[in-house]
Amino acid sequence: MIPTAIPNVGELEERNLRQCISSTMVSTVGPFVTEFEERLAAISGTPGAVSTSAGTCALHAALTEVGAGHGDLVILPSFTFIASANAISHTGARPWLLDCSGEDWTLDLDLLAACLARETRRGPDGEVVHVRSGRRVRAIMPVMTMGLPLDFVALARIADEYGLPVVVDAAAAIGSAALHDAPVAAICFSFNGNKTITCGGGGAIVSRSPERLAALRHLTTTGRKGLNYDHDIVAFNYRMTNVCAAIGVAQLERLDGFLEAKARIAARYAGFAARHPVLDPFPGGSGGESVHWFSGFYYRGEDRGTADAFRTHMREAGIDLREFWKPVHMQVPYAGCHHTPMPVTEDLWWRVFPLPCSTHLSEADQTRVIDAAEMFWSVR
Ligand SMILES: *Cc1c(COP(=O)(O)O)cnc(C)c1O
Numbered sequence: 001m002i003p004t005a006i007p008n009v010g011e012l013e014e015r016n017l018r019q020c021i022s023s024t025m026v027s028t029v030g031p032f033v034t035e036f037e038e039r040l041a042a043i044s045g046t047p048g049a050v051s052t053s054a055g056t057c058a059l060h061a062a063l064t065e066v067g068a069g070h071g072d073l074v075i076l077p078s079f080t081f082i083a084s085a086n087a088i089s090h091t092g093a094r095p096w097l098l099d100c101s102g103e104d105w106t107l108d109l110d111l112l113a114a115c116l117a118r119e120t121r122r123g124p125d126g127e128v129v130h131v132r133s134g135r136r137v138r139a140i141m142p143v144m145t146m147g148l149p150l151d152f153v154a155l156a157r158i159a160d161e162y163g164l165p166v167v168v169d170a171a172a173a174i175g176s177a178a179l180h181d182a183p184v185a186a187i188c189f190s191f192n193g194n195k196t197i198t199c200g201g202g203g204a205i206v207s208r209s210p211e212r213l214a215a216l217r218h219l220t221t222t223g224r225k226g227l228n229y230d231h232d233i234v235a236f237n238y239r240m241t242n243v244c245a246a247i248g249v250a251q252l253e254r255l256d257g258f259l260e261a262k263a264r265i266a267a268r269y270a271g272f273a274a275r276h277p278v279l280d281p282f283p284g285g286s287g288g289e290s291v292h293w294f295s296g297f298y299y300r301g302e303d304r305g306t307a308d309a310f311r312t313h314m315r316e317a318g319i320d321l322r323e324f325w326k327p328v329h330m331q332v333p334y335a336g337c338h339h340t341p342m343p344v345t346e347d348l349w350w351r352v353f354p355l356p357c358s359t360h361l362s363e364a365d366q367t368r369v370i371d372a373a374e375m376f377w378s379v380r
Helices: 011-023 033-046 054-064 082-090 111-119 152-162 208-221 242-253 255-274 303-315 343-351 365-376
Strands: 050-051 073-075 094-098 118-123 128-130 136-140 165-170 186-190 205-206 278-280 297-298 353-354
Touching: 011 033, 011 242, 011 278, 011 297, 033 050, 033 205, 050 054, 050 208, 054 082, 054 165, 073 082, 073 128, 082 094, 082 343, 094 111, 111 118, 111 152, 111 208, 128 136, 136 152, 152 205, 186 278, 205 208, 242 255, 255 365, 297 303, 303 343, 303 353, 343 353
Parallel strands: 073 094, 073 136, 165 186
Antiparallel strands: 050 205, 118 128, 186 205, 278 297, 297 353
């Protein structure tokens, strides 16, 4: 079976891992952790980075740091991986789910502005209160769907008007130029095995604010003051290990090549989709270039049975193809959440075909994928 996206690891990763063993630095302190954070900060144009044990942990810590907690709401698109919503829930807050833009599948900013204007009022201290539930809105969490850029300037304009911090779920958007000057509180990455670069598992938060970074480090390392067992807040143990960072450092060295591979793979699928009347490529993004975490086809036809039949056809041809993110508002744990009508999201998710796009996918294997797709779509 040709998988959708698996780690591309080799000699460089192995060399770094051997160093972890020979130095016995396998746990949460070590030179690779420091180097990984320094490199991430350099890539992101931020004064620092805080690595974590997962992307979900990065989101949880960043939301906690901006004050999300029990009884609050955090705004996010429903078209995302469920981890985005789980990170909100773990703070005690609840998601307020919005529809996404049909153009690029990211949070619909016009809808965001309209929802804030229509459904919130200011409390006595200027806080933003969701009128119907009486809950305080604490933050906005946009998602860089598939590695797509966002219009961070327009987003910041809305967020600033309401005094709301923006925590970006950039889980799969490492390498995105759009992040470089993004005027946001925090940006969270994931280094899970299916992302563009992996640490085995892991995550990180970058921010332009040195104070926020210091607070996040404190929050992710048990709130420890100094070397003794002296702690001043209820905090997390969310640190990345030196072993994971060792893989991450090697992967960051290879990032440019990985991004090129992702773009090349995406372009080939886009070329195929352009020749078929019911297929579109994934959106390229309006505010800059996508980093093409995933690429594949979007089905423009109306028949859900055809979409399911394509998935079955591909799996029978030895190519892994499953449904993409089922929207959060349709998931059991989030069925009761406040949400906007979802015409775009509900129309979208089942039409998305994420095709094999590992950075070491061979040209021959991609040809196999395309030939199998051709066999299905040429007779439709
Ligand atoms: C992968 C992913 C996450 C979660 O990251 P983990 O490292 O698996 O915890 C969150 N949000 C999005 C959009 C993701 O793609």
